[in-house]
Amino acid sequence: MADAALKEAARPSLWRDVRVLRAAGQVVFVVILVVIAREMYLNASFAIGSAGRELSYTYLDSRAGFAIKEHIVGYSANQPLYKAFLAGATNAMLVAAAGIVMATVLGVLIGVARLSPNWMVKKIALVYVEVFRNIPLLVQVIFWYVAVILAIPRIEDSVSIFGVAFVSNRGAAMPAIRSGADFGTWSLFVLAALLVAATVWRWRTRVHERTGGRHYRWLSSLAVMAVLAAAGYALLGDAFKVELPELIAHGYSGGLQISPEFAGILVALVVYTAAFIGEIVRGSILAVSKGQKEAAQALGLSPGQQLRLVVLPQAMRTAIPPINNQYLNLWKNTSLAFAVGFPDLINISTTMVNQAGHALETFSLVVGTYLGTSLLISFGMNVLNRAVTLRGGTA
Amino acid sequence: MSGAGPKGPRLGLGLSEDVDLLRFEQQARDVEAAPGPGPATPGEWIRQNLFSGPVNALLTLASGTFVLFVAYQILSFVFVSAEWEVVQVGMRGYMIGGFPVDEAWRVWASAYLVIVLAGLSYGVSARRLRPSAGQAAVGAVVVAVAGTIVFFTAQTVLVRALTAGVAPAVLAGALVGRLFGRKILRPLIVAWVLVFPAIMIVVRGFDGVPPSEWEGLFFNIVAATVGIVASFPLGLLLALGRRSELPAVRVVSVGLIELFRGVPLVAWLIFSKFVVDLVLPPQMVIPDIVKAFVAMTLFSAAYVGEIVRGGLQGVPAGQYEAARALGLSTTRMMALIVLPQALRSTIPAMISHFISLFKDTSLFVAIEVTDLLAAARRSASSLQYFGRDMETLLFAGLIFWAVAFSMSRWSQRLEVRLGVGRR
Incomplete structure (x- = not known):
């Protein structure tokens, strides 16, 4: 009885109770957000309605009507818009996938070279990093495309590599492997x-x-x-x-062809991202305790073995999270393809908006694709991270 | 590395990882700074560093050949085959683009404001003004290159004089700063805070020039500054929201950060042009460039939020507890105890964010802003100088690089002085 009275007296009044205040604060916060979102939605549907359209995704089924220079999804201008969007998304992902692989290889090389005992190699890597990470990526994309790739010989004077591969300012063509009838077996x-x-x-x-x-x-x-x-x-x-690719009048036929636009954005992304990955790799190698390398030396491993078997596997553990970040940056940076006219996600969706309208819907798809793919990359790196993390013991 | 722990670092949409990069670089510098026995003679040095074994010797020969090849290519282009006339003619366009010539004094005034302030700050903070031999050599090369560029590109005597005046202005500032020393530290900080609004007034006020006419390098610098200044309060809010005890606030903050960071800036810039008008009331009309600034600010705020969060996490729990024990309210604890410590440690990360924002301002090309890069491209597409892309791109790249590189050097020195990550 007395206890209950004491509790009653000690309980603060409703408007001074922290728990109540917190709950109320959150409700107010959410209500404000909902009101703002609703206002924006109403504005949008009013604007779209007065333009005689409606907010829906059915426009994606209508005929696209524009051509896309390169794609890997079997697209033509007669196909629906969603197929065009898909072509743009897969193009961007193709660049990102190739870029991630190549930037990792180059980045690790740069990172290791930064720590080479050879003074010359060390300085080359240093200059590489300081030059390429301090110049805007867009400048580099345009530089590789306009000043380097478009400046190599015209297609009539294609550089032939043993007659099986060709390079010119219209792109490169190399032998491709095509599956035959018995490929399954x-x-x-x-x-x-x-x-x-x-x-x-x-x-x-x-x-x-x-x-x-x-x-x-x-x-x-x-x-x-x-x-x-x-x-x-x-x-x-x-x-x-x-x-084998063949050189026919003003073009290549057959084989695996790489367009100058694809090459331009890819080279720029690889060179730029590798500078950052190099710094991460260098940092993580230095973070591996010195005793590990000395122990490997004492065991009689060659310098290459020390690096490959002892140092790099441990460095990988600290390097993966920041490298994941670089992969995400690389994926987002594929959007710079607009500068060279490579049909990526941004390029195609801007064309879609210009041709068919529905800006809000198209851009919501773009946002969804970028976020979804980013999550996918992070998920993959998370799996890798778990595989290399020390279990149980201390790091 | 102790940070990893048994669980290993969590991976998200790349949110917590940025902070790690800085830590790595710090560690890397620490390790490299460790003293070792130096070689006795130049010959000994060459033997140790270039020809210590057959593999090493081979590497030296191969990389040496590579360096010679690249150096030859660059030098023969710069001094023989390049035709720099296009840069000479386009210089004003690169710097200020279509900014009205009669109003160019506004840009000069702003530039001098910053230069004098920078000189003063250097004078106050530098331990000694006399440079070391290495610094002097680098300085001489920089002055020579800059002098050559100015000499060949400046169109009028006035421009030459004004550019040449930069050096005495910095020097005078440094000397005055030296004279007064730390006494003027506080006014100086206030001046730095006020310099951006002041520049905005100089440029825009008194029948000034609207943002749609800001072009060239001037645009790149101003846009990056707008991005940092405007996104700072927003980013602070996002960081505090992310660490809030209220789940609704936390979820919304995390969601906004992930959303703004997960989509490339180019996309936000293009959306801002197409979409913002749709969701705003019809009577509100905003110029395209302002919408783009808003988009960049939101994008940047997500990064600033993560940087500030990193700083907040670095403040030891004891500081919170001590503030509590003194009876401070949450607001005063944050404002007086936690944020001053957290923000101090974020300065280097903020500078590197500013550098990447500065590089990203070249993306405004996507919404037809003529920045330095666009001006460079435009000058190479004129009839007279068609195809001079190599020259213009190299020059634009050099300027971007000079700004970004010098800032990153400055941030590294600041990091050492602030002792970030060592306390």
Whole structure:
């Protein structure tokens, strides 16, 4: 009885209770946001309504009516708009995927070179980083495209590489591998070869562990796989064929072709992002404690082995989160393709808005695609991160 | 690295990772600064650093050849095959674009304001004014290159005189700053805070020039400054919101940060042109360039928010507890204890954000603003100088680079002086 009275007396009045105030504050906050959002929505639907249109996504099914220079989704001007959007999105993703792979390779090289004992190599890497990360990416995109790629010989004077690949200011063409009629059966063959190679790998490892002799793991398993795959190719007859590009009047035909626009944006993205990745790699290598390298040295590992087996795997742990950030930047920076006319997401959606209207809907799709793909990249890096993180112990 | 821990760093849409980059660079510098035994003679130095083994010697030869090749290409272009007349003619366009010539004094006045302030600050803060031999050599090269450029591109005697006046202005500022020392530190900080509004008044006020006519390098610098200045309060709010105890505020802050950062700036700039008019009341008419500034501010605020959050996280819990123990309210605790410490540690990250914002202002090309890059491209597409892209792009790149590089150097020095990450 007395307790209850005491509690009653100690309880603050409603408008001084922190919990109540917090809840009320949040409600007010949310209400304000909702009112603003509703106001914006009403404005938009009024503006769109008075223009005789409506806010809907059905326009995506109507005929696009514009051509796209390059795409990987089998697009033509007669197809619906969503297919055009898809072509732009896949183009951007293609650039990003190629860019991420190449920028990582170059970036790691730069990062390692920054720490090379060789003074000359060290300084080259330093100059590379300081030059390319301090110039706006757009300047670099335009520079590579206009001043470098468009300045190489015209198509009539294409540079021929042994007659199987060509380079000119209309792009590059190189041999492509096209699947034949028996490709399905052959891929089963390759799968089996992979399994056999894995078995050989394990066998050689066991031999090495038992006897201490050379293991030749790479050599033997690769040889087994190559022999089996080649046997399958010979047996089946039409697994795949190599298609050589040909130089026909004012263009290439067949083979794998790379347009100057694609090359321009790709080279710029790779060179720019590699400068940043290089700095991250360098920082993470320096963050690996010195004792690790000394211990590797004491074990008699060669400098290459020290780097490959001891230092880099540990550096990777600290490098992955900031490198993830660079990958996201690279993905977003594919939007700079507008400067060279490469049909990326921004380029196509701007064309869509100019041709068919529906700005709000189109841009909501663009925002969704960028955010969704960013999440996907982060997810992939998260999986990688979990794979390399130390479990249980301290880092 | 102790930060990783057993869980490993969390990965999101790249939010927490920016802060790590700075930490890496700091660590890298720390490790490299560690003293080692120096070589005795030049010959010994060459043997140790260039020819310590067969692999190393091979690397030196290969990379040396590469350097010679690149240097030859660059030098032969710059001094032999390039025709710099296009830059000479286009110089004013690169600097201020279509800014009315009669009003150009406004730009000069603004520039001198900043230069004198910079000189004063240097004089107050520098431990010694006499440069070391290395600094003097670098300074001489910079002055020589800049002098050559000015000499060949300045159209009138007045412009030459005004550009040449930069050096004495900095020097005079530095000497005066030296004279007064730390006594004028406070007025100086106030002056830096006021310099941007002052410049806006000089440029826009008294029948000035509207933002739609700001072009060239002047635009790049002003736009980046607008982006930083306007996005700072917004970013601060987002950072505080992200760390708020109220779930609704936190969720909205995180959502806004992710949204603004997850989509490229080019997209926001283009949206601003097409979409903003739709969602605003019909009677509100805003110039395109202002809408674009707003878009850039929101984009930048998301980054500033993350930088400030990094700073907030660096403030030890003891500081909060001490403030509480003194009986400060949440607002006063934040304003008097936490934010001053948090913001101080974010200065280097803010400068590198400013640098990337400065580089990003070249993207305003997407909404037809003639910035330095666009002006450079335009001058290479005129009939007379058609195809001089290499010259104009290299020149524009050089200017962008000079600004960005010198700022990043400055930020590194500031970082050391502030002792960020070492306390």
